[in-house]
Amino acid sequence: MNQEMKVRYGEVENAVSKIESKAEAFETSLMKELASGNELSVVSKLNELNHMLEEIGSTYKKVLSENNQAVTRTLEELKEIDHNISSSIKAR
Template sequence: MSQELKVRYADVEAAVSKIDSRIGALQTNLGKEAAGGNKLDTVTKLNELNALLQEVGEAYKQILKENNQSVRKTLQELKETDAELSSRIQSS
């Protein structure tokens, strides 16, 4: 039951970098208030929803950043483990 796991490190790093570069382009600001000083219930609710959407957008960006950090850490650990196993196999 010999299966080989191949990781294309450069491809993974490039994909993570691409995500990082596009995180900043995510627009989370939908406008502070719809219809200015209008007091209609619908407008008030829209403003509340806009604020919630902005919070969700910012949280999403943060999760993407944390996920990318986790991927980079895991990738580094895989590289180190691969190098260690390779050196052990070569010294046997």
């Protein structure tokens, strides 16, 4: 592999931090009971869809957070590898 790889650690950390703060602000809750007491099947279906959307939103936030954690771990590993390589080059 002859190509140089440059990682701008600060920019990646800043981007992950912004994504994490936006994910935390993402509101997943919807109206619990739309037109409660109404017997129409459409209302029941809307309530069911709202519940499903809440679950999807919560899952999305969880996956986004897990991805951000993976990026952060990878970034730390790259920093350590970069430091080790730099130290071995300086030792020569």
